[in-house]
Amino acid sequence: MKRExxxxxxxxxxxxxxxxxxxxxxxxxxxxxxxxACRMALDTMQNLRILIKxxxxxxxxxxxxxxxxxxxxxxxQRKERPGLWNFLKSWLDVTPLLxxxxxxxxxAAVVIVILITAPLLYKKMSSYPGPSVVExxxxxxxxxxxxELETPQVTVIWLxxxxxxxxxxx
Amino acid sequence: MRRKTSFFVILILLLSPFFGDVAFAQVxxxxxxxxxxxxxxxxxxxxxxxxxxxxxxxxxSSYRLxxxxxxxxxxxxxxxxxxxxxxxxxxxxxxxxxxTAEIRVRITRQGRELLTTLVRLxxxxxxxxxxxxxxxxxxxxxLSRPQ
Numbered sequence: 001m002k003r004e005x006x007x008x009x010x011x012x013x014x015x016x017x018x019x020x021x022x023x024x025x026x027x028x029x030x031x032x033x034x035x036x037a038c039r040m041a042l043d044t045m046q047n048l049r050i051l052i053k054x055x056x057x058x059x060x061x062x063x064x065x066x067x068x069x070x071x072x073x074x075x076x077q078r079k080e081r082p083g084l085w086n087f088l089k090s091w092l093d094v095t096p097l098l099x100x101x102x103x104x105x106x107x108a109a110v111v112i113v114i115l116i117t118a119p120l121l122y123k124k125m126s127s128y129p130g131p132s133v134v135e136x137x138x139x140x141x142x143x144x145x146x147x148e149l150e151t152p153q154v155t156v157i158w159l160x161x162x163x164x165x166x167x168x169x170x
Numbered sequence: 171m172r173r174k175t176s177f178f179v180i181l182i183l184l185l186s187p188f189f190g191d192v193a194f195a196q197v198x199x200x201x202x203x204x205x206x207x208x209x210x211x212x213x214x215x216x217x218x219x220x221x222x223x224x225x226x227x228x229x230x231s232s233y234r235l236x237x238x239x240x241x242x243x244x245x246x247x248x249x250x251x252x253x254x255x256x257x258x259x260x261x262x263x264x265x266x267x268x269x270t271a272e273i274r275v276r277i278t279r280q281g282r283e284l285l286t287t288l289v290r291l292x293x294x295x296x297x298x299x300x301x302x303x304x305x306x307x308x309x310x311x312x313l314s315r316p317q
Contacts, residue, residue, distance in 0.1 A: 133297055135272070135288035142284065142302060147227055154223040157287060159301035 016045045196242050197271040200314045203237040203253045206230035207307035291315045
């Protein structure tokens with residue numbers, strides 16, 4: 001190795017990575033034909049790169065990066081917020097057990113359930129008599145008593161004779 | 171789109187009974203006047219439901235039907251009918267909430283007010299107005315709404 005090797009060897013790595021200036025390049029290229037040590041060092045770098053590069057490239061080619069796609073798909077879904085109807089449809093579509101063809105039977109089933117339950121609910125609502133049947137009673141002629149039974153549902157307004165009133169009217 | 175529209179049309183049709191009665195419709199009321207007494211026994215077949223109800227409160231042995239009339243009530247339109255003995259019954263539909271109708275009942279005799287009451291009647295429910303006792307029997311007026 002020549003005396004100037006020490007300064008050239010610092011530039012060899014930059015030269016190998018093609019990061020040298022034109023002046024540095026001509027300096028290195030002028031030195032290399034005369035220095036076997038520097039040529040050997042450059043060859044070693046070359047071999048080392050090949051040794052690392054090939055397996056990495058092979059691994060990259062084999063890799064599909066599913067997590068990258070997952071991230072991208074999530075991003076797309078975040079942008080497109082589907083409506084309730086589309087959400088239900090997509091849910092029916094993606095669920096493995098419920099394919100697209102099941103949408104109509106599903107709606108039919110819902111309708112049948114509503115048809116069965118609606119009359120029951122309606123009957124329940126309609127038979128609800130409220131807390132009291134008699135809101136108020138007024139009578140200046142008779143004494144009044146209100147009977148209300150829940151079972152059986154009986155409501156009776158009973159007028160009792162007022163002796164004074166009866167005597168005044170008779 | 172068509173499927174969606176059909177779905178909502180079916181849904182509205184199914185739920186319409188729940189909202190139908192909210193609208194102020196006509197209300198049918200059955201008015202039955204009977205004489206209850208302990209003279210004899212038995213009851214008219216058209217009084218079977220009332221006999222079962224009143225039997226839990228009173229111990230009359232006989233129920234005789236004197237009048238059976240169906241009236242149709244519209245909002246705030248009084249309907250009058252004469253009931254024995256020489257009385258007048260006036261029914262007015264005051265309000266309606268879902269299936270329950272609020273009905274004002276006035277009983278008068280020769281223009282004189284004997285009783286005013288406000289009752290809430292749901293389908294299948296009845297209210298009876300009875301007394302006072304006259305002689306051997308008692309006049310009972312039953313107001314009921316058909317189911």
